[in-house]
Each structure stands twice: as C-alpha cells, then as structure tokens.
Amino acid sequence: MKRALIITYYWPPAGGSGVQRWLKFVKYFRDFDIEPIVYTVKNANYPISDESLLKEIPKDIEILKQPIWEPNNLFSLGKKKSKQSAGFLNNKPSLFGKILQYVRANYFIPDARKFWINPSVSFLKKYLKNNQIDILITTGPPHSVHLIGLKLKEELNLKWIADFRDPWVDIDYFHHLPLTKKSLKKHQYLERNVVKNADAVMVVGNTMKENYLKFNKNIVTITNGFDDDIAMEKVTLDTKFSITHIGLMNSDRNPVLFWRVLKEIGDEKPQFLNDLNVNLIGKIDKEILNSIFENELTKKVNVINYVPHNKIGNYQKTSQILLLVVNNVPSAKGIITGKIFEYLKAKRPILVIAPNKGDLANIIKDTNAGFVIDYEDKELLKSTILALYTSYKKGNLYIDSKNIEQYHRKELTKNVATLIKNITK
Incomplete structure (x- = not known):
C-alpha cells in the first residue's frame, strides 16, 4: 500500500x-x-x-x-x-x-x-x-x-x-x-x-x-x-417556479442581466412573478442585493446565509431550476465551480451564465445537463427562461442528463x- x-x-x-x-x-x-x-x-x-x-x-x-x-x-x-x-x-x-x-x-x-x-x-x-x-x-x-x-x-x-x-x-x-x-x-x-x-x-x-x-x-x-454524502431522497418538486443558486456570490458573480430579464418577463407576464421564487444559499455580496432591489425582485428572492453541506441536497433536488453563475473575469473560461457536480447529481435543469466556450460549458454539453448563456446574451437568456417556465406550467420540466458517473x-x-x-x- x-x-x-x-x-x-x-x-x-x-x-x-x-x-x-x-x-x-x-x-x-x-x-x-x-x-x-x-x-x-x-x-x-x-x-x-x-x-x-x-x-x-x-x-x-x-x-x-x-x-x-x-x-x-x-x-x-x-x-x-x-x-x-x-x-x-x-x-x-x-x-x-x-x-x-x-x-x-x-x-x-x-x-x-x-x-x-x-x-x-x-x-x-x-x-x-x-x-x-x-x-x-x-x-x-x-x-x-x-x-x-x-x-x-x-x-x-x-x-x-x-x-x-x-x-x-x-x-x-x-x-x-x-x-x-x-x-x-x-x-x-x-x-x-x-x-x-x-x-x-x-x-x-x-x-x-x-x-x-x-x-x-x-x-x-x-x-x-459529487459524493453520496448529500441526501437525495425522493422529494416533491417545489410548487413555485423556483430557481436556486448555491454557493458564494461575490460582485464578479453578480448576474445583472439575469435580474433584468426576470423583471422584464414579470412586467410582460404578471403570472410569472406570482410563480417565481429565487433561492440564494450562501454568502451574498451587497452589490447583488442592490441589483435585486433595483429590479424590484426583493420579495421574490430568499437569501439563506449558509446551509451545512449534508443538508443542501433537498434544496437542489426540489428546485425547478439550478442556477450557476461564473465570475465575469478575464480567466472565466477556465473556471469550473465545484458546485456544478453536485448539481449534476440532483438531475434538475441547470441554467449557467458563463462563457459558452469555456471548461464549464463543455461539461454541461457533455452531460446534456442544462443551458449555457453568455454574460451579455439577453435574447437567449430570456428565451431560455421562458421555455423553462412554459415547461414548468405544463408540468414536464425535467432534464435527461447523461455521462455523470465519471464525476x-x-x-x-x-x-x-x-x-x-x-x-x-
């Protein structure tokens, strides 16, 4: 040995x-x-x-x-x-x-x-x-x-x-x-x-x-x-159109366009805001909270400072969508947040805001686990969220991921x- x-x-x-x-x-x-x-x-x-x-x-x-x-x-x-x-x-x-x-x-x-x-x-x-x-x-x-x-x-x-x-x-x-x-x-x-x-x-x-x-x-x-330490019991999906981000969110990771798009969709479709529930689990920079406030989404966002690692499984498994945001920095193409792999285990649709030709994008494409939207691609971000919301309303929002056991x-x-x-x- x-x-x-x-x-x-x-x-x-x-x-x-x-x-x-x-x-x-x-x-x-x-x-x-x-x-x-x-x-x-x-x-x-x-x-x-x-x-x-x-x-x-x-x-x-x-x-x-x-x-x-x-x-x-x-x-x-x-x-x-x-x-x-x-x-x-x-x-x-x-x-x-x-x-x-x-x-x-x-x-x-x-x-x-x-x-x-x-x-x-x-x-x-x-x-x-x-x-x-x-x-x-x-x-x-x-x-x-x-x-x-x-x-x-x-x-x-x-x-x-x-x-x-x-x-x-x-x-x-x-x-x-x-x-x-x-x-x-x-x-x-x-x-x-x-x-x-x-x-x-x-x-x-x-x-x-x-x-x-x-x-x-x-x-x-x-x-x-990912490992087997996070409980993934059979659970019931959230009744709300829940979008959950788990992990630190600093100012470089503030998805400004995401907040604007949520507001814009809500202005066009009031029922969307009634259904929407965003969960941010982890340390959140004040700049993110300001963006949420500026886009009149404060009542739709639930901030939880920290959840023990062995307790986050249900948040991941019950969420309609899992959100992942890569820092908008010069080295963004090479960033692979550790959270992506636990997201894969949850087998819920993953919405990633990151370079569409980076390392993280390649993992999402290889596993068919979600959607990668570049930082400034407002049209694709909006159409993707609307498509996911439509599937949610029809009761068939799921993802057919593959090749995840390698992780x-x-x-x-x-x-x-x-x-x-x-x-x-």
Whole structure:
C-alpha cells in the first residue's frame, strides 16, 4: 500500500468548497491501496465552519497538525469575525481598507498563510526521518502550501504532486489585487517554480492544464465531483417556479442581466412573478442585493446565509431550476465551480451564465445537463427562461442528463490513485 502525505490548509471543521476535494479523496483512498496521512493547521481561522464534515473523516487515519500564525487576525482587530473568502475583496474600500489591501497583496506573497511554510518544513522533515512515505501531495489555494512541498522536494528529493484547485495568478480575484509589478513578477516566478519542479501537477480543468503544459508535461486534469454524502431522497418538486443558486456570490458573480430579464418577463407576464421564487444559499455580496432591489425582485428572492453541506441536497433536488453563475473575469473560461457536480447529481435543469466556450460549458454539453448563456446574451437568456417556465406550467420540466458517473468522487479518486502509482513505480 502506498503512503501519501497530503498537506492542506482546509480540513474539517472547515466548511465551504475548499475542503471538499481532498476530504473525499482521503475518504476513498484505501479502496485503491493508498494510505493517506493528512498534515493540516491546528488553529485555522476558517471563513466558514461545518461540523458535519467531521463525520466524513476516516476514523483511524493519521492526522498531523501544527499551529499557524495568520496576520489576517491583526487586520480584523476590532471587527466581527469575517465570513468572507478572498473572493469577497471589498471593491469600494475606505482609505484604510486600501492600505490593508495593498499590504496584503505586496507583503504577504504568495498569501497570508506564508508564515506556516518554514515551521511546517521543519516539522515534516523531523516526521519524515522516522516515517516513510511514497508521495507528497500539496493542494492550494492557499498556494503557500505548495511552497512547503517545493522545499521538501528540494531538500529530501521526495516524489511530489502539486494539486491546483484554482490557478495561481489566474484565480478569479487576482485582477482586483493592488499588486506592484515586482510583486506580480514574484507571484509568476513562484507559480512557475512550483509547476516546473513537481513530479506531476493536478488541475481541475483543461484550460489550466493548457496554461501549465509549457512548464511541465505531466499535467493531469482531475475535476471535482459529487459524493453520496448529500441526501437525495425522493422529494416533491417545489410548487413555485423556483430557481436556486448555491454557493458564494461575490460582485464578479453578480448576474445583472439575469435580474433584468426576470423583471422584464414579470412586467410582460404578471403570472410569472406570482410563480417565481429565487433561492440564494450562501454568502451574498451587497452589490447583488442592490441589483435585486433595483429590479424590484426583493420579495421574490430568499437569501439563506449558509446551509451545512449534508443538508443542501433537498434544496437542489426540489428546485425547478439550478442556477450557476461564473465570475465575469478575464480567466472565466477556465473556471469550473465545484458546485456544478453536485448539481449534476440532483438531475434538475441547470441554467449557467458563463462563457459558452469555456471548461464549464463543455461539461454541461457533455452531460446534456442544462443551458449555457453568455454574460451579455439577453435574447437567449430570456428565451431560455421562458421555455423553462412554459415547461414548468405544463408540468414536464425535467432534464435527461447523461455521462455523470465519471464525476463520482470514488471514480475520481481511482484516477488520483493511478497517478500516484505511476509516479512511484
């Protein structure tokens, strides 16, 4: 049995999307003769906590923990504990906020978890003197975790896989950072150095793969997926024409055209508004709430701040339509939100607002799971919503999806195990 040491910042009780990928791989590794050892933080300041995920951890695996000092704690002195991720950078900061953003962007490279790097390297070098492993795996963001892997690779010549759940300089919020040219070059150098020196690089989409192939030929796409942990009992569909979005919705993910189209249809068809019910589950930026208000839809939108991961299945299964919005940013074609795979499991029509030639669009087309509308295609968006509404009124709104089992977490773990065994022959 191969022994894999996984270094991850996000681990239960962390909630949200960042924790899911490696929690699930760890869950299924032993089915493919991989013994996982997890190294994570002891006192993390997670934006979201979800105690229900603790039940997903195999009971007898070895979990190593070391404390971390996070400067974010200093930045938030005197404030309520933030529930915002990096994707919720304030796009209208105060002068003091601008200073803090500048300091964060240019003095904490690659990120504010950089102070965990050297203590982790020291701790793990001591651990590895007495404990044999076959492969080291780092997963980011935060991408400072990859620098732990890079140092251990250089000093101990370990086999190493760097897993990118999101890209580094192409991550959706990167263009918002007030970076100097020197800082940007440092980010680019560090990213390139990690990709070049890893024995293999795992990515979640083909656009990221294509971008990294110029630095390393062993780039493997292994997407995120769905599991059996979300209850999907037989349920009755909502009586309302419900449209549900699950997950963070920051200002870059504000579907302005969507709100306008809903209002326009409602103005033309009053019964549409009577039937409409929009659910937004997750952290919502104020800009989205303002757009909803401006389009007179406040009474038609239900905002739920957070639902534990094991409880969201019924929201997905009972909704008439599942809404997915990709951040309207320069790197949009390469964004694949983890939520899409759980949407696939629910087998409800998926309405996606995203580039129609991106990685996410390819998944929707391959699985016949829904409809992809580009950000500014008002005519197609309106006609698609009207067609879905007509089907709803007739009582035959459904989707005949296919090819979704390839995205089951166990099948994906099999692919990771194959990669590990190929590297460690």
